[in-house]
Amino acid sequence: MENKEVLLSAEQIDQRIQEMAKQISRDYQGKRPLLVGILKGAFVFLSDLIRYLDIPVEIDFIAVSSYGADTSSSGVVRILKDLEHSIQGKEVLIVEDIVDTGLTLNYLIDNLSSRQPKSLKVITLLDKPDRRKVEMKVDYCGFKIPDRFVIGYGLDYGEDYRQLTDLCILEP
Numbered sequence: 001m002e003n004k005e006v007l008l009s010a011e012q013i014d015q016r017i018q019e020m021a022k023q024i025s026r027d028y029q030g031k032r033p034l035l036v037g038i039l040k041g042a043f044v045f046l047s048d049l050i051r052y053l054d055i056p057v058e059i060d061f062i063a064v065s066s067y068g069a070d071t072s073s074s075g076v077v078r079i080l081k082d083l084e085h086s087i088q089g090k091e092v093l094i095v096e097d098i099v100d101t102g103l104t105l106n107y108l109i110d111n112l113s114s115r116q117p118k119s120l121k122v123i124t125l126l127d128k129p130d131r132r133k134v135e136m137k138v139d140y141c142g143f144k145i146p147d148r149f150v151i152g153y154g155l156d157y158g159e160d161y162r163q164l165t166d167l168c169i170l171e172p
């Protein structure tokens with residue numbers, strides 16, 4: 001039987017997303033950025049975030065997975081579902097739920113940069129800096145969290161728990 005402990009309540013998350021949205025709306029005033037959600041984890045965060053933005057946005061999704069061994073150790077990433085449209089000349093914002101080792105994001109930044117966007121920045125709700133293997137710049141970060149296994153608010157354990165409204169620590 002697993003135990004869950006709330007790390008960030010739905011209210012805390014909502015409050016922080018409103019602040020992030022305000023900042024992003026200010027920074028992208030007069031622009032129409034393309035938000036690229038990284039499936040699957042980021043879909044909950046992305047859908048809440050866009051409803052607090054007061055600038056026009058476009059949305060697209062990309063789904064990635066590791067080859068064989070897990071992404072966190074190999075860093076070799078495979079695109080399961082690519083973007084629908086070209087991002088050339090666009091103001092692109094990658095939207096992640098969590099940056100852990102940074103290997104997924106490192107790959108995505110490389111990959112998307114090569115498609116010649118006008119700009120490319122990163123938004124993440126959660127950051128686990130203790131686990132980082134590659135250094136990178138996260139432009140907008142919701143919360144820095146300790147190195148614990150977290151579920152809920154889009155994040156899963158064996159595909160379960162994504163629908164929890166709080167972000168919880170899963171205790172074995």
Ligand code: PRP
Pocket residue numbers: 038039040041042071072096097098099100101102103104105155156
């Ligand atoms: C998670 C998360 C990031 C990645 C971060 O996705 O959404 O994409 O891992 O890890 P990293 O910084 O160590 O590369 P996951 O592989 O769990 O897939 P999911 O979003 O479909 O659950």
